[in-house]
Amino acid sequence: xxxxxxxxxxxxxxxxxxxxxxxxxxxxxxxxxxxxxxxxxxxxxxxxxxxxxxxxxxxxxxxxxxxxxxxxxxxxxxxxxxxxxxxxxxxxxxxxxxxxxxxxxxxxxxxxxxxxxxxxxxxxxxxxxxxxxxxxxxxxxxxxxxxxxxxxxxxxxxxxxxxxxxxxxxxxxxxxxxxxxxxxxxxxxxxxxxxxxxxxxxxxxxxxxxxxxxxxxxxxxxxxxxxxxxxxxxxxxxxxxxxxxxxxxxxxxxxxxxxxxxxxxxxxxxxxxxxxxxxxxxxxxxxxxxxxxxxxxxxxxxxxxxxxxxxxxxxxxxxxxxxxxxxx
Amino acid sequence: xxxxxxxxxxxxxxxxxxxxxxxxxxxxxxxxxxxxxxxxxxxxxxxxxxxxxxxxxxxxxxxxxxxxxxxxxxxxxxxxxxxxxxxxxxxxxxxxxxxxxxxxxxxxxxxxxxxxxxxxxxxxxxxxxxxxxxxxxxxxxxxxxxxxxxxxxxxxxxxxxxxxxxxxxxxxxxxxxxxxxxxxxxxxxxxxxxxxxxxxxxxxxxxxxxxxxxxxxxxxxxxxxxxxxxxxxxxxxxxxxxxxxxxxxxxxxxxxxxxxxxxxxxxxxxxxxxxxxxxxxxxxxxxxxxxxxxxxxxxxxxxxxxxxxxxxxxxxxxxxxxxxxxxxxxxxxxxxxxxxxxxxxxxxxxxxxxxxxxxxxxxxxxxxxxxxxxxxxxxxxxxxxxxxxxxxxxxxxxxxxxxxxxxxxxxxxxxxxxxxxxxxxxxxxxxxxxxxxxxxxxxxxxxxxxxxxxxxxxxx
Numbered sequence: 001x002x003x004x005x006x007x008x009x010x011x012x013x014x015x016x017x018x019x020x021x022x023x024x025x026x027x028x029x030x031x032x033x034x035x036x037x038x039x040x041x042x043x044x045x046x047x048x049x050x051x052x053x054x055x056x057x058x059x060x061x062x063x064x065x066x067x068x069x070x071x072x073x074x075x076x077x078x079x080x081x082x083x084x085x086x087x088x089x090x091x092x093x094x095x096x097x098x099x100x101x102x103x104x105x106x107x108x109x110x111x112x113x114x115x116x117x118x119x120x121x122x123x124x125x126x127x128x129x130x131x132x133x134x135x136x137x138x139x140x141x142x143x144x145x146x147x148x149x150x151x152x153x154x155x156x157x158x159x160x161x162x163x164x165x166x167x168x169x170x171x172x173x174x175x176x177x178x179x180x181x182x183x184x185x186x187x188x189x190x191x192x193x194x195x196x197x198x199x200x201x202x203x204x205x206x207x208x209x210x211x212x213x214x215x216x217x218x219x220x221x222x223x224x225x226x227x228x229x230x231x232x233x234x235x236x237x238x239x240x241x242x243x244x245x246x247x248x249x250x251x252x253x254x255x256x257x258x259x260x261x262x263x264x265x266x267x268x269x270x271x272x273x274x275x276x277x278x279x280x281x282x283x284x285x286x287x288x289x290x291x292x293x294x295x296x297x298x299x300x301x302x303x304x305x306x307x308x309x310x311x312x313x314x315x316x317x318x319x320x321x322x323x324x325x326x327x328x
Numbered sequence: 329x330x331x332x333x334x335x336x337x338x339x340x341x342x343x344x345x346x347x348x349x350x351x352x353x354x355x356x357x358x359x360x361x362x363x364x365x366x367x368x369x370x371x372x373x374x375x376x377x378x379x380x381x382x383x384x385x386x387x388x389x390x391x392x393x394x395x396x397x398x399x400x401x402x403x404x405x406x407x408x409x410x411x412x413x414x415x416x417x418x419x420x421x422x423x424x425x426x427x428x429x430x431x432x433x434x435x436x437x438x439x440x441x442x443x444x445x446x447x448x449x450x451x452x453x454x455x456x457x458x459x460x461x462x463x464x465x466x467x468x469x470x471x472x473x474x475x476x477x478x479x480x481x482x483x484x485x486x487x488x489x490x491x492x493x494x495x496x497x498x499x500x501x502x503x504x505x506x507x508x509x510x511x512x513x514x515x516x517x518x519x520x521x522x523x524x525x526x527x528x529x530x531x532x533x534x535x536x537x538x539x540x541x542x543x544x545x546x547x548x549x550x551x552x553x554x555x556x557x558x559x560x561x562x563x564x565x566x567x568x569x570x571x572x573x574x575x576x577x578x579x580x581x582x583x584x585x586x587x588x589x590x591x592x593x594x595x596x597x598x599x600x601x602x603x604x605x606x607x608x609x610x611x612x613x614x615x616x617x618x619x620x621x622x623x624x625x626x627x628x629x630x631x632x633x634x635x636x637x638x639x640x641x642x643x644x645x646x647x648x649x650x651x652x653x654x655x656x657x658x659x660x661x662x663x664x665x666x667x668x669x670x671x672x673x674x675x676x677x678x679x680x681x682x683x684x685x686x687x688x689x690x691x692x693x694x695x696x697x698x699x700x701x702x703x704x705x706x707x708x709x710x711x712x713x714x715x716x717x718x719x720x721x722x723x724x725x726x727x728x729x730x731x732x733x734x735x736x737x738x739x740x741x742x743x744x745x746x747x748x749x750x751x752x753x754x755x756x757x758x759x760x761x762x763x764x765x766x767x768x769x770x771x772x773x774x775x776x777x778x779x780x781x782x783x784x785x786x787x788x
């Protein structure tokens with residue numbers, strides 16, 4: 001029997017916790033909302049796309065939304081009033097530097113667990129949760145190891161596919177030859193990507209560039225760290241919470257951990273230029289553009305994705321092309 | 329000289345001031361003729377209409393001398409605390425200590441309006457990449473950089489979590505620019521689940537006990553920070569005394585709001601009421617004076633109601649106003665169009681509710697913080713608004729969108745639908761920039777339509 005699906009988009013929602021309760025976790029990648037079901041002027045296109053996808057979903061059993069962004073937090077009211085899908089709004093603390101915030105996150109996971117039980121899920125034993133966590137650990141390690149064998153587009157799609165459809169949907173067969181590592185090394189950083197945005201990676205390669213660091217929320221940055229199952233042997237949920245809580249993000253206060261993470265990654269990957277991918281009305285990333293440009297010596301291309309574009313606009317294409325050419 | 333209650337221009341106030349002086353007007357040290365504030369660059373004052381009472385004069389002078397008061401406090405060796413975003417709770421803690429002046433740098437969002445962009449704060453924000461797609465609170469960034477308004481606080485304490493993204497993002501920039509912030513978490517308020525202990529919050533609504541306990545732990549962190557800053561121990565007695573004092577202010581405001589919003593004839597205009605309500609959040613940097621200013625206002629409106637005097641037509645439509653307006657003049661505009669304010673929700677209704685005095689002080693403050701209309705869902709907010717609409721008998725609702733604000737894009741629809749589901753009142757949503765002169769014709773048309781529709785409903 002096919003498992004019931006729980007849909008979400010936020011990286012702070014642990015897939016393992018959903019799976020351990022007997023559900024199929026699906027971190028969806030929404031399509032741009034060409035015609036938003038609930039037109040909302042001034043709302044970020046990603047939120048609109050997410051609302052569209054959720055309110056029209058026929059496969060989902062429930063939706064989980066989080067408080068990492070104010071518009072997403074408020075969109076929960078729209079979703080719950082626009083469709084009958086059971087919804088859970090998970091509170092993700094913005095602060096992180098004290099135990100209280102971490103404990104709050106752990107308590108939210110427990111509350112989420114109770115919600116899953118109301119949907120017919122079963123509270124997992126520590127042993128079962130540990131097994132699931134190890135499964136995910138292994139799958140994620142394998143995906144991260146695939147980076148050098150895949151094109152940037154394939155790699156980012158693999159991460160997204162794994163998060164959306166699980167490991168069964170991932171093609172684990174590696175190409176015989178490593179892809180050519182030519183092209184100017186670039187990083188893309190920002191919020192989550194829409195389904196149409198993945199063409200960006202190939203476009204960049206066509207222009208002579210190569211994304212060596214996908215630091216979008218959909219990419220590597222949105223993957224939690226490796227679980228240390230020895231750390232909390234009798235309490236795997238705590239290990240799960242501790243690890244997920246450390247995902248670096250722009251909404252964190254202060255958000256210097258994001259910069260620390262970026263500093264390390266940019267140096268490791270020998271990045272020569274940064275593309276900042278942000279949505280119109282996304283204040284969190286928008287406010288960081290100026291700071292990022294001051295912080296890094298690398299050139300930064302600020303791409304603001306406005307409206308509900310199906311694919312990239314001509315203007316965006318030209319700007320990326322010019323950026324890559326400038327770096328060559 | 330006509331001494332009847334009425335709204336007058338700034339120029340008329342000059343003449344009226346002389347008249348009041350001749351009649352023996354007694355003023356505090358910050359008193360004086362209102363028009364002198366235009367010399368400080370507050371050009372918008374020239375375009376507003378004011379209440380002609382001595383109480384209103386004192387209110388305006390109190391408001392417009394706050395920056396001087398803060399600089400004076402610094403000169404006297406007081407510690408300056410910049411409280412950010414929570415609107416009304418942390419200042420109660422700060423003012424429980426001696427030698428502290430706490431204020432909201434957030435208040436800088438009105439500077440572009442009051443100075444008609446003359447301060448250049450938005451240009452500074454622009455230069456830092458915080459452009460017009462953000463809420464006008466971005467002026468705060470400019471106020472910090474230019475240091476030409478409030479003194480730079482000794483400590484910044486900012487709530488984050490269930491807050492608007494604009495503010496959170498701008499505050500983060502401030503932190504990264506070298507103005508370190510003590511962040512504290514306010515979680516999204518949710519309804520208690522069936523297996524949880526529910527705590528009834530001031531103003532209605534409820535929160536799970538676990539959330540109250542979490543916020544209490546955050547306030548304990550803030551308490552330590554304030555104690556370290558001031559070298560004083562903020563014990564339970566001091567905090568309780570601070571709460572009692574804050575409640576004095578809130579009681580005054582509750583009385584004022586009740587008299588004004590339910591009076592047959594509107595005894596005082598919307599702008600003065602907005603300014604009066606704002607005093608609740610940080611007492612305009614002087615808690616004792618706030619109580620005096622509000623008491624005078626209460627006495628004035630009581631007297632007007634007693635003698636059947638008012639400042640607007642008797643048939644003015646009772647409008648409930650949601651969100652603070654970026655351009656104060658639009659409140660005059662509503663009155664010009666035949667409306668009067670009878671009920672408000674300026675994002676800080678929790679700062680108007682009485683703080684519980686029958687529970688431990690820190691717990692009472694946590695309850696206040698969680699009662700913030702912005703930390704819960706817009707549906708909860710709409711329920712509270714509907715309760716107040718019923719209480720004050722408001723006939724129409726005006727939602728004033730704040731340009732660029734992350735919450736405004738989504739809450740208007742939810743609040744409108746909720747109000748329509750519960751009440752038969754017209755709802756109009758408008759967006760008002762800090763200086764709205766260029767859109768006055770459009771605004772007037774929309775406001776007149778709301779007033780006409782509501783009046784027509786009366787006759788049915």
